[in-house]
Amino acid sequence: MDNDEKKSKTPLLDELEKGPWPSFVTEIKKTNNETCQDLLGQLELSYEERKGHWKHGGLVGVMGYGGGVIGRYSDVPEKFPKVAHFHTLRVNHPSGWFYTSQALRTLCDIWERHGSGLTNMHGSTGDIVFLGTKTDELEPTFKELTEAGFDLGGSGSCVRTPSCCVGEARCEWACYDTMKLCNDLTQAYQDELHRPPFPYKFKFKCAGCPNDCVASIARADLSVIGTWKDQIQQDDAAVTEYAAAGLDIQKDVCERCPTRCMAWDGKKLTIDNGECVRCMHCINVMPKALRPGKEKGATILIGSKAPIVQGALLSSVLVPFVPAAELLDTLKELVSRVWEFWDEYGKNRERVGELIQRVGMANFLDAIGLDPDPAMISAPRDNPYIFFQKKEGE
Amino acid sequence: MTAPAKRITDIGPPHYEKFLPPIIKRNYGQWKYHESLAPGVLCHVSETGDKLYSVRAASPRLLSIKTIRYFADLADKYCDGYLRFTSRNNVEFLLDDPGKIELLKQELRDAGYPVGGTNNAISNIVHTQGWVHCHSSATDASGIVKSVMDALCDHFTQQNLPAKLRIAVACCLNMCGAVHCSDIAILGIHRKPPKIKHDVLPKVCEVPTLIASCPTGAIRPKTVDGKQSVEVVEEQCMYCGNCYTVCPAMPLNDPENDGISIWVGGKVSNARTAPKFTKLAIPFLPNNPPRWPEVVDAVVNIVNVYSQGAKKFERVGEWIERIGWPRFFQLTGIEFTRYHIDDFKNAGQTYARSTHIRF
Ligand code: HEM
Ligand code: HEM
Ligand code: SF4
Ligand code: SF4
Ligand code: SF4
Ligand code: SF4
Numbered sequence: 001m002d003n004d005e006k007k008s009k010t011p012l013l014d015e016l017e018k019g020p021w022p023s024f025v026t027e028i029k030k031t032n033n034e035t036c037q038d039l040l041g042q043l044e045l046s047y048e049e050r051k052g053h054w055k056h057g058g059l060v061g062v063m064g065y066g067g068g069v070i071g072r073y074s075d076v077p078e079k080f081p082k083v084a085h086f087h088t089l090r091v092n093h094p095s096g097w098f099y100t101s102q103a104l105r106t107l108c109d110i111w112e113r114h115g116s117g118l119t120n121m122h123g124s125t126g127d128i129v130f131l132g133t134k135t136d137e138l139e140p141t142f143k144e145l146t147e148a149g150f151d152l153g154g155s156g157s158c159v160r161t162p163s164c165c166v167g168e169a170r171c172e173w174a175c176y177d178t179m180k181l182c183n184d185l186t187q188a189y190q191d192e193l194h195r196p197p198f199p200y201k202f203k204f205k206c207a208g209c210p211n212d213c214v215a216s217i218a219r220a221d222l223s224v225i226g227t228w229k230d231q232i233q234q235d236d237a238a239v240t241e242y243a244a245a246g247l248d249i250q251k252d253v254c255e256r257c258p259t260r261c262m263a264w265d266g267k268k269l270t271i272d273n274g275e276c277v278r279c280m281h282c283i284n285v286m287p288k289a290l291r292p293g294k295e296k297g298a299t300i301l302i303g304s305k306a307p308i309v310q311g312a313l314l315s316s317v318l319v320p321f322v323p324a325a326e327l328l329d330t331l332k333e334l335v336s337r338v339w340e341f342w343d344e345y346g347k348n349r350e351r352v353g354e355l356i357q358r359v360g361m362a363n364f365l366d367a368i369g370l371d372p373d374p375a376m377i378s379a380p381r382d383n384p385y386i387f388f389q390k391k392e393g394e
Numbered sequence: 395m396t397a398p399a400k401r402i403t404d405i406g407p408p409h410y411e412k413f414l415p416p417i418i419k420r421n422y423g424q425w426k427y428h429e430s431l432a433p434g435v436l437c438h439v440s441e442t443g444d445k446l447y448s449v450r451a452a453s454p455r456l457l458s459i460k461t462i463r464y465f466a467d468l469a470d471k472y473c474d475g476y477l478r479f480t481s482r483n484n485v486e487f488l489l490d491d492p493g494k495i496e497l498l499k500q501e502l503r504d505a506g507y508p509v510g511g512t513n514n515a516i517s518n519i520v521h522t523q524g525w526v527h528c529h530s531s532a533t534d535a536s537g538i539v540k541s542v543m544d545a546l547c548d549h550f551t552q553q554n555l556p557a558k559l560r561i562a563v564a565c566c567l568n569m570c571g572a573v574h575c576s577d578i579a580i581l582g583i584h585r586k587p588p589k590i591k592h593d594v595l596p597k598v599c600e601v602p603t604l605i606a607s608c609p610t611g612a613i614r615p616k617t618v619d620g621k622q623s624v625e626v627v628e629e630q631c632m633y634c635g636n637c638y639t640v641c642p643a644m645p646l647n648d649p650e651n652d653g654i655s656i657w658v659g660g661k662v663s664n665a666r667t668a669p670k671f672t673k674l675a676i677p678f679l680p681n682n683p684p685r686w687p688e689v690v691d692a693v694v695n696i697v698n699v700y701s702q703g704a705k706k707f708e709r710v711g712e713w714i715e716r717i718g719w720p721r722f723f724q725l726t727g728i729e730f731t732r733y734h735i736d737d738f739k740n741a742g743q744t745y746a747r748s749t750h751i752r753f
Contacts, residue, residue, distance in 0.1 A: 013684060015684045015685060016537055016540050016684050016685075018544075019540070019541075019544030020508060020544060020547040021452065021454070021508070021539075021543035021544045021547050021550075022452055022453060022454045022506050022507055023506075023540060024454040024456040024526075024539075024540060025540075027456055027458045027461060028458070030458045030461065031458040031459070039526070043534075046525035046534065047525070047684055049649055050652065050681045050683060051525075051647045051649050052529060052530075052531050053525070054525075054527065054528060054529040056638070056645075057529065064403055072527060086527070088527060092407035093407060094407050094408050094410040094412075095407070096410055097478045097479040097480070097481075098413040098478045099413050099477055099478065100412070100413050100469075100475050100476060101465075101466035101467070101469045101475040102475065104463070104465070104466045104477075105466055107462075108459035108462050108463055108466075112459055117458055117459045118456065118457075118458055119457050119459065120455055120456055120457070121455060121479050122455075122483060124520060124522070124570055124571040131526075146402035146403070146405060147402065150407065151403075151404070151406050151407060163481075165481065166480075168422050168423035168425075169410075169422060170418060170425065170448070171425060172426055172427055172428060174423070183406075183407070183409060190404040190406055191404065194404060210663065210665070211664070211665065212662045212663050212664065212669075215481070215572050215575060215662040216662075217575075217662055217669050218572065218574060218575035218660075218662050219572065219575075252706060256666055256707055257666075258667065278664075279664045279665050279666055279667075280664060280665045281665045285707070287428055287429075288427045288429075291427075306569035306573075307569060307609075308568055308639075309607065309609045309636060310739070311609075311739065312569070312671060314575070314671070347606070349607070349640070
């Protein structure tokens with residue numbers, strides 16, 4: 001009707017429709033409903049004024065769940081009434097982000113009926129993000145989603161949506177079934193995911209090998225990274241083919257090996273597997289010739305987080321090796337002990353990584369019943385401020 | 395009277411097996427090796443001899459349902475309705491017929507979705523909400539990503555860098571994403587302390603939580619006009635915005651002083667060297683929408699200097715560790731300032747404690 005008159009003029013954003021990279025402005029315009037026109041209008045205002053126009057926070061959700069929805073309100077609702085409410089729903093994605101066209105269409109139909117028609121595919125934790133709807137649309141959206149077999153993901157002080165690399169579905173390096181583990185963990189902790197029980201958020205990420213394609217070591221409180229215990233599987237004929245094809249095995253493989261545990265005499269590649277730290281470099285360079293060993297499993301690492309409050313952390317080694325078949329049970333046992341300790345001693349909004357920094361790794365290990373292991377450190381302490389335990393001084 | 399329909403909860407996501415193409419189901423866990431056929435095209439070969447072809451295309455991450463339906467149509471036309479998204483928010487089509495690859499690529503390119511992002515390329519930029527949806531952003535995410543990738547698109551569609559190069563954007567230092575561990579990271583920052591709204595603070599915030607939220611202990615309780623509130627010791631505040639996250643009465647957006655910092659040298663993979671954090675390259679660039687030319691130029695410059703100087707397989711962080719930080723600043727022409735020197739807890743670990751110096 002009078003859509004054309006209502007359309008905000010967006011000269012700054014229009015600039016971002018030019019150029020070879022797909023344009024988010026085009027995406028917003030394509031959706032062509034009044035909500036998206038107001039979103040564009042408000043965004044144009046942000047571009048003019050160089051500041052955001054969303055009010056702080058907003059507690060909204062669906063009955064029975066304590067998370068999954070991020071409430072959002074415009075701070076200029078009189079100008080852009082259609083985005084006065086603009087809440088996000090996090091929808092738990094299937095492991096590995098695989099879909100059928102039919103499943104995607106079902107999601108699109110639901111979101112067309114109840115929201116702005118805009119999404120993020122995907123949020124950085126992994127969820128399908130439905131971007132923008134009103135409070136009274138939340139329950140109807142949730143009802144249709146669950147009827148279609150989809151549930152909400154996590155937000156708040158809970159288990160967040162676990163995610164994983166593509167793993168055994170399409171990667172020869174996967175050392176365990178990442179998609180299955182991710183799905184099993186998600187199902188096992190539905191209660192902890194939907195009803196925030198913790199001092200703060202807790203994320204799981206599952207990577208099939210040390211290439212860590214979901215960046216689990218940087219973005220998960222509990223990082224599960226596939227590895228192996230025996231020898232790298234080696235196909236000598238294929239090594240020779242790489243050499244014949246022009247790969248400089250000495251320079252590009254042996255000299256790049258962090259432990260210098262490889263030797264190449266021009267004909268035969270030898271790996272001293274006892275010294276190999278399973279960094280993946282040689283395997284990455286010669287995928288046809290080298291593969292992870294057959295005794296597969298994963299390293300469990302704990303504690304990574306972004307800077308707030310006490311500085312960024314990478315996860316550190318908690319259990320050096322768990323056989324693939326025992327992973328799910330070991331993880332469940334382990335996190336139940338971690339959560340118990342964190343619940344009791346964690347401060348409000350203290351991530352597990354910060355708790356470990358505060359109480360010390362050794363005390364943390366005691367608390368969850370693990371023995372110290374030299375694989376847990378990059379070096380022993382270099383200061384003499386050692387707390388001896390009472391019984392040893394007696 | 396009919397009973398109300400039962401409320402369905404706690405079902406979790408649909409099981410992934412429902413969405414796997416038959417060729418993946420048949421060969422699950424049996425992949426033998428993979429080859430890169432062209433930028434954006436991978437071929438995985440199974441022990442059974444089956445071959446799976448993946449075609450990867452760029453996505454702006456923020457997608458309308460129209461585009462998702464278009465991807466669904468492409469999946470129907472070329473791969474029996476199967477597709478997936480990657481951990482960097484690209485879209486991947488999964489084919490078992492290599493004869494369809496070129497047609498699919500052409501169709502994607504014609505529709506404006508470049509094909510690439512594999513191997514030694516710059517893949518998609520992991521990014522956040524920005525002015526599109528978040529209240530604590532110091533900059534926009536989508537606009538910067540679009541501007542930077544327009545300039546670097548040839549590195550998405552080709553694989554001619556020394557190694558993979560991962561770029562990430564976060565619009566504030568909550569860093570919802572991969573900014574602290576990327577080869578190049580673009581991070582929104584503030585440069586002014588919060589403006590305290592004493593009139594509403596006691597009504598909307600919990601003071602102890604607020605005080606505990608500050609990394610530098612800059613927030614103290616204070617009574618203002620007879621009401622409980624707080625004060626900020628400005629010399630101790632480094633504008634992180636965490637107090638605003640927990641308390642709406644502490645806003646700190648400021649168009650003149652908000653802007654961008656650039657970070658380099660992080661990685662998450664264990665290949666060759668251990669995972670690394672990103673480190674500060676440029677403390678501040680202005681917010682200059684819609685195209686952020688200063689930010690684009692800075693990123694392009696770092697990419698260029700790196701690609702000329704790094705050895706094969708060297709990620710940005712490995713290259714810098716080899717040549718040393720002084721050389722990095724010299725080669726890139728980036729000014730080194732007092733702001734580069736760490737002064738947060740245990741900062742001494744980043745000072746040079748040797749005479750290993752290149753003049
Ligand atoms: C204030 C409003 C905030 C908004 C709108 C917001 C938005 C988001 C969204 C949409 C995601 C992706 C979620 C998903 O995929 O399910 C995300 C992830 C994340 N958020 Fe936030 N966030 C906010 C606050 C915070 C705060 C306070 C922190 C830290 C103290 C934080 C740290 C993170 C991190 C580290 C991730 C990424 C984790 C990963 O890589 O998996 N965010 N955020
Ligand atoms: C069989 C070989 C591999 C497969 C199937 C694979 C799979 C993937 C996929 C699907 C993604 C998302 C990519 C995108 O969205 O563009 C990804 C990301 C990634 N890959 Fe790989 N990858 C392989 C090899 C490698 C190698 C050799 C390395 C390291 C040298 C590596 C390190 C990474 C990293 C660091 C990410 C980014 C994670 C993030 O920041 O989100 N991958 N990988
Ligand atoms: S993390 Fe390893 S197993 Fe998983 S997709 Fe990446 S390379 Fe493959
Ligand atoms: S995996 Fe890494 S450490 Fe092991 S042999 Fe290969 S390059 Fe060396
Ligand atoms: S990085 Fe900061 S501003 Fe951006 S979405 Fe996350 S919390 Fe919001
Ligand atoms: S902005 Fe950060 S440093 Fe400044 S008072 Fe708030 S929490 Fe403290």
